[in-house]
Amino acid sequence: MKINKKRLLPLGIGLFVFAMVGLLADKAWSEKQQQLDLITDFYRDHLARPDKRQPSQVPPGFFTPELEALIDANNQLCYSLSRSDDICGYGADSDVFLDAQEASPSLDFERSSFRISRVGDNVVEATFNVYPDMGTAYDRQIRYVLVQEDEGWRVDDMLFSQNRSMRVELLQENDAILARARDLGDTAGWVFNYLRNGDMLDRAVRFIAFPVQVCDQYGVCAAMKRDDPRLMQALDYLSDNKSDTDVLPPPAEAQAADGKVIAIGALDFTFQNRAWWVTRIDLRRLQGIKPASGLPPTV
Template identity: 30%
Template sequence: MGLAMRINENDFVRVVLALGAIGLASVALTAYTSQCMEYEQQMELVRHFYIDYLSVPEGLQRSSASTFYSHELIQLKTARRQLCEKLSRHGDSCDYEHGEALIAAPKVSSGFTFDKAGLMAIHSGNNAVDVLLQPRSENENTNHIGLRYLLVKQADGWRVDNVLYRKWGVFSADSNMRREIKRQNENMLKRATPRVEGKVVALDALSYTFQDQGWITKIDLSKAALSKARHENQ
């Protein structure tokens, strides 16, 4: 009787261990499948980014920037455009390319593929996708040309939140799209010569006031306009 009970206990332990192993394997498989799906979604976003830019003829409407860029990056890019339009000097161009972060690749009128454009996409982990320009011959070395797209997941899906550029052959956090846009904004503000002290430049959610020399939010533009009118009448 005692021997039979020990055998049954051993069998029970084996069953429990087997079920536990199956459960862990199932969880691991689910996590792996989910990760693979996210990797593919991220790769698809970057591919579509290039398809939209390279395969759409000049002059035709491309997809909205909100399809590719994060909310924060769109706000930063919008601030740059509006600053340029309001503060640019004669001869300055505010025509920023929709695909400004794209590396130089030949246009493909139809049937666009990365290979046709000489491009190669690699998922580098940590929600990042690298796009490199492939050498066109064995003697051509273009490994230094490339971009790393840093992605963030929003309610409407994955979006490009920043772009790293290569510096000395490696992607550098010091050389990126956000920093470059901020530098351009600061340069435009430094050389601006507002006629009215306290002039406000409206930038949607952000605004810049020359009186305080800083960025402000939720400004009452009606009061700013009234203050400006009073100043001009003095």
């Protein structure tokens, strides 16, 4: 039997092309399934945890490096610049992954009616209910924008209802923290509020840059560290001798600039390290006020 080589060549090419198409189809299906598995496995773990977790507590490798950098920046800004009693931190007062502040205590993966689907190129949508016994009003829908890294698929953004984006919200919160730190009125307001309440003096310490220069009412000055007991004595003296000298300068004069110093009452506020800090406490500025209690000399 003779083999027609002229016919074998096209047949071989056809089989090769068919095989390649099959391989590409398998690869595409595998990648799509990996996307679904990434989010499904995450929620299986998340809904099995007794306590909610913030994005910063998610193990490395779930988010892209760019999104992780935004989350890390948010943590650092809260740690270094958020000194008031306000809650700080993306997702600190809610569960970002459930898009809810509260959820049913008995919520788990099965009861949540979790569903996952692809809704676009590299975008998957997770739907679930955070209070299964209370109807569809507690349905949630979160879309995950995915990017393929060398190690696999990673989350590059989370899209919530009302066109909200995790990336955008992180940027907005980080900008808001920096803006508040640059606002002398906000900083001074918190400091003097704490000084007016004797049981909150330790909170005023959050706004002090150490070592801080402290001058007693006799003109003796010393640089003090955070744990120096004389510092709390000075703050206690300020608290007892309440004055009306905590008046802010005009806004034009209170603009933040590196190294700028503004005196308000007995305190010097200096803008440094991206925020206003108390850098000097001078009790001599209270000379016009009858002392309510004496302060031991600083030396």
